[in-house]
Amino acid sequence: MQVEAVLAALGHVASRAQILDGGIEPRALASAVGTGRLRRIGRGWYADREATREQVVAVRVGGVLGGPSAAVSYGMWVPQGLPVHVSLARNVSRLRPAPAGERIRLDWSRPAGGIAGAGPQWRVDPVLAVRQSASVLKRDHLVALIDSALHSGLVTGRAIEAIVPADVIRRVDPAAESxxxxxxxxxxxxxxxxxxxxxxxxxxxxxxxxxxxxxxxxxxxxxxxxxxxxxxxxxxxxxxxxxxxxxxxxxxxxxxxxxxxxxxxxxxxxxxxxxxxxxxxxxxx
Incomplete structure (x- = not known):
């Protein structure tokens, strides 16, 4: 398998371990970086040419996409113009500065350790994305985000009830189409x-x-x-x-x-x- 295919399957950003687990030899990875097909965006992290600015910023800082930034990557509705929400593990101690001109919001609510699973590891899961969004969005914006998450089947009603206030739950309607x-x-x-x-x-x-x-x-x-x-x-x-x-x-x-x-x-x-x-x-x- 080509290294580009591995990155595409993982959402255009992946760790070195994930790339090697995908069957790519270390020499092939080095060659992809040397020829500009991939770029190194953090310690042990790589991105292809399709990676978004938000993905790159989060990883370069030392975290992953969280909150509204992760939510929108799943297709949930999120208001435009928000800073990049960077989710950090609670045990992270070393951070790198954000690229010049980038607005970021640091969130330390993620449990210690990396993102589990064989899929993309550059963002938190949908439920955690909603929970982190609940701490930064206005109530009506949060309702809209949850409506879209429920409508698309990304989360369940039971999961939402456990993480957001009752006054938000009362206003949610998964039938909403935008x-x-x-x-x-x-x-x-x-x-x-x-x-x-x-x-x-x-x-x-x-x-x-x-x-x-x-x-x-x-x-x-x-x-x-x-x-x-x-x-x-x-x-x-x-x-x-x-x-x-x-x-x-x-x-x-x-x-x-x-x-x-x-x-x-x-x-x-x-x-x-x-x-x-x-x-x-x-x-x-």
């Missing part, structure tokens, strides 16, 4: 509004959120959209409007960076009781 949807649901519920997730409307499909009887909120956390998806969303909005429903379509930027405007718009609809018309498709009673 982190932005989770954030809006939690924030509106915290305002005391009657919000229902994943409401199915015949002839239209599944709606992200419905407030009351007829205020439909659709969320879109993607930064870029294809033409087909854009047109499908507009056709969907037209059909909902034709059924006399109020539709608010929210972007990632609006939810994450302009929530006050979103909340104001929703509350104005509520004030004029625009959410209460008893529509046969969406009635909650």
């Amino acid at each position: 982190g932005i949807e989770s954030l809006v649901r939690v924030r509106l519920a915290d305002l005391g509004l009657p919000v229902r997730p994943q409401v199915v409307v015949p002839g239209v499909g599944r709606l992200d959120l419905v407030v009351g009887d007829r205020l439909v909120i659709e969320t879109d956390g993607r930064a870029h959209h294809g033409v087909e998806r854009f047109e499908a969303d507009r056709a969907r909005d037209l059909e909902l409007a034709a059924r006399d429903l109020v539709v608010l379509r929210l972007s990632y930027r609006q939810v994450m960076h302009d929530w006050a405007a979103v909340e104001d718009a929703v509350l104005r609809v509520i004030e004029r009781r625009g959410h209460l018309a008893r529509h046969p498709f969406l009635r909650s009673g």
Whole structure:
């Protein structure tokens, strides 16, 4: 097996021991480094050209990816712009400085010793990633992360109940299909509004959120959209409007960076009781 294949199977970062266990001879490993196919990023650690900046930073410092940084590597929803979360074993005493300009957060909650198992060892497991995230994320962000972890089957409800507060558990919904949807649901519920997730409307499909009887909120956390998806969303909005429903379509930027405007718009609809018309498709009673 080629050394690149071994690294790819291990997530693009691996220890020397893992590489040799994968059938690579020491001479072949040295050759891969000498020719630039691999690079040494820490004592006994190597990365290929596909390794992410976050992976490299964590290992260079002397740890592994933890918390939100590990969570996002598994596909969980995590807010953008966080520092690299470096998980350190409790017995680690020697750390190396982070590369210039890198923002890092050190976390000493991992048990002593390395990451067990034959798989990738550059990140903590999903449950520990959630537990470490619980100490650094705001409540609504943590709910969104847990929603995505449960929705994708990365963790179980029982595991989550053992590591996060009860007030977070009460707000979790594994049916949520995006982190932005989770954030809006939690924030509106915290305002005391009657919000229902994943409401199915015949002839239209599944709606992200419905407030009351007829205020439909659709969320879109993607930064870029294809033409087909854009047109499908507009056709969907037209059909909902034709059924006399109020539709608010929210972007990632609006939810994450302009929530006050979103909340104001929703509350104005509520004030004029625009959410209460008893529509046969969406009635909650």
